[in-house]
Amino acid sequence: MKINILIATHRQVNLPKLQGYLLVQCGSKINDKIKTEYQRDDDGENISELNPYYSELTGLYWAWKNLETDILGLVHYRRFFVKNKSAKELLDRVLDADSIVKLLESKDIVVPKKTNYYIETLESHYSNTLNDSHIDVLRNIIMTNYPSDIHVFNEVMQQTGGYMYNMFIANKKISDEYCEWLFPILDDAYKIIGNKGMTEFEKRYVGRLSELLFNVWLKKTGYSIIEAPYKYEGKINWVYKIYRFLLAKLMKKKYTESF
DSSP states (O other): OOEEEEEEESSOOOOOOOTTEEEEETTGGGOTTOOOSSEETTSSSOOGGGHHHHTTHHHHHHHHHHOOOSEEEEEETTEEEBSOTTOSSHHHHBOOHHHHHHHHHHOSEEEEOOEEOSSSOHHHHHIIIIIHHHHHHHHHHHHHHOGGGHHHHHHHHTOSEEOOTTOEEEEHHHHHHHHHHHHHHHHHHHHHHOOTTOOHHHHTHHHHHHHHHHHHHHHHHOOOEEEEOEEESSOOOHHHHHHHHHHHHHHOOOOOSOO
16 A cells, blocks of 8 residues: 655755655745755646645645555644654654554544634634635635535634644545645635735735635545644744734734744
């Protein structure tokens, strides 16, 4: 069985070789300054030039259109599914190929542990931290092109938690089905919203919208899921993170950076 878990990165990274994992340089077409031996996302049919907006999804698009594999997944160079969070070495922490196969024997899709906002819905959190008009754009696109999905979209937007970070592992057939639904919606949203006057941080909204849409797609399809722990490979300033969350919620101060 062929397994390819994409490790999306836009930079040279120091990672050990992980069986079943494929490093993909996202935005290769517009980032010639970085020369790596990683799989480029501008090979074959691709949207590599849209990486400033679609983020890691340009890597997923490349795999959808060009990669032959039995199992496909998406993680990030700083965020992995793990089997043992406390293990010292990355090789011992990361979810290995055998564990992935075992998980998919019982469920259709591996997703990260749910992120809970508690005092926010998915819609209000996005609106308070980023841009409320984007949700309206998505809602109108789905209402027009996928009217049977609009009730699911509205229900998911009122959830106080979801499966975030654009991380998943599934059979390639299921992954392809997701991509066939996802990318037309994102493309329409990008055509409507555009990027005029946006900062580099704000331009990455397409990738953020896909996190919401992933939850809509999961609910609408009814595929069985299994949650797996994940770990951020770096330091998180939780005090600042919570402070910014509350500032956005209570004072409507939008996010201006990743943290």
